[in-house]
Amino acid sequence: MMKVSFFSEVVIMSSITIRGCCIGAGRPKVILPIVARTEDDILREARRLSALKADCIEWRADWFSDALDAAARRRVLSGLRAALGEKLLLVTFRTKAEGGETSLTPQQYADFCGTVCVSGCADLLDVELFPNQEELPALIGQAHKAGVAVVCSSHDFHKTPSRTEMVTRLTAMQQAGADLPKLAVMPNSPSDVLELLAATAEMAEQHPETPVITMSMGALGAVSRLCGETFGSAMTFANPGQASAPGQVALDVVNEVLDSLRLE
Numbered sequence: 181m182m183k184v185s186f187f188s189e190v191v192i193m194s195s196i197t198i199r200g201c202c203i204g205a206g207r208p209k210v211i212l213p214i215v216a217r218t219e220d221d222i223l224r225e226a227r228r229l230s231a232l233k234a235d236c237i238e239w240r241a242d243w244f245s246d247a248l249d250a251a252a253r254r255r256v257l258s259g260l261r262a263a264l265g266e267k268l269l270l271v272t273f274r275t276k277a278e279g280g281e282t283s284l285t286p287q288q289y290a291d292f293c294g295t296v297c298v299s300g301c302a303d304l305l306d307v308e309l310f311p312n313q314e315e316l317p318a319l320i321g322q323a324h325k326a327g328v329a330v331v332c333s334s335h336d337f338h339k340t341p342s343r344t345e346m347v348t349r350l351t352a353m354q355q356a357g358a359d360l361p362k363l364a365v366m367p368n369s370p371s372d373v374l375e376l377l378a379a380t381a382e383m384a385e386q387h388p389e390t391p392v393i394t395m396s397m398g399a400l401g402a403v404s405r406l407c408g409e410t411f412g413s414a415m416t417f418a419n420p421g422q423a424s425a426p427g428q429v430a431l432d433v434v435n436e437v438l439d440s441l442r443l444e
Contacts, residue, residue: 194390195414196329196359198303199266201235203360203415204391207438208408209235211270212420212431215243219256226263229420233435236268236304236415241292242280247273248288253295261301270331271296272306278335286315293319297326304360309334309353320357331393332358340365340372340396346379347387354390360414362393367401376404377411384412391415398427405429406437 195204203209212234216222222244229237239260246252260269273292274280284292289312296302305323307330312319316332323330332353341349346363353361361383367373376396383392391414396404405416406429416438419428429437 194388196391198268198329201268206409206444207442208413209268209415210431210434210438211236211238211415211417213238213240213417213428215240217243217245219244219246219252219259222256223259223263226260230264230267232420232431234267234418234420234431236270237264238270238272238306238417240280241271241273242275242282247282247292250291250295253292254299257296257299257301261299268303269301270304270306271302272331272333274306275308275311277311278308278333279337286312290315290319294322297323297328300326302328304329304331306331306333306362307358308332309349309356316356324357329359330357331360331362332356333362333364335363336365337397338366340367340375343375343379343382346376346394347382350379350383350392350394351387354387358390360391360393364395364397365401366398367396370400372396373401373404376401377407380404380408380411380413395427400427402427402429406434407441409438409441409443 195202212229214222214225216225241247276283296305305328307319309332320330334349350361350363373396380394393415394413408416417428418431418434420431
């Protein structure tokens with residue numbers, strides 16, 4: 181699935197190709213979140229977003245009022261796959277501990293991930309690092325067995341950890357088998373944004389075994405969502421009308437800037 185190439189002394193970060201979309205090469209791939217409460221609203225939003233210039237749609241299932249109902253989850257997943265066609269589908273249950281809407285027990289979280297994997301509808305599954313440290317290898321293995329790529333995520337909504345700590349988290353995700361380590365942190369100063377970008381560049385240069393997704397949140401960190409091709413973040417989240425995290429930039433602005441900053 182992934183390949184690392186070396187040309188002279190330049191390191192090319194590995195890439196993942198899913199449904200013809202190459203994540204980790206060239207222009208960062210754009211993700212649009214769906215944050216809706218009801219099945220009808222989720223699928224209506226999916227049909228709207230399917231026509232927009234973006235590569236991937238994220239279903240934030242923690243917003244779904246019937247998220248703990250396995251049958252309802254299956255219906256939504258099937259409807260999303262039909263609505264999105266060949267656009268990538270990332271499924272995320274963001275727990276309250278990581279900034280989401282709802283808390284789950286470890287068993288409920290595992291059951292949710294299991295439903296996603298066996299559905300045959302998702303291309304990528306978000307698995308949180310810290311709440312699932314013991315279960316992480318099993319959750320990632322289950323996803324891979326079902327042909328689902330794993331975005332392993334870690335969030336800090338209060339601060340930006342040290343560069344060493346950020347790199348440590350991302351490499352731990354790689355070692356656990358994640359296909360796309362993801363880190364989102366909150367800056368309290370411009371230097372915090374620089375630390376996040378430096379950690380991203382360090383991953384690209386010294387740990388290129390997987391692509392990574394990184395972002396500095398809030399208005400102060402918005403620039404980090406637009407310069408991924410330069411520093412090494414393979415995907416970015418854009419705001420299609422309702423943001424799922426602080427600092428997400430409007431889709432039309434994201435596309436314009438990403439096109440303007442292309443390195444190829």
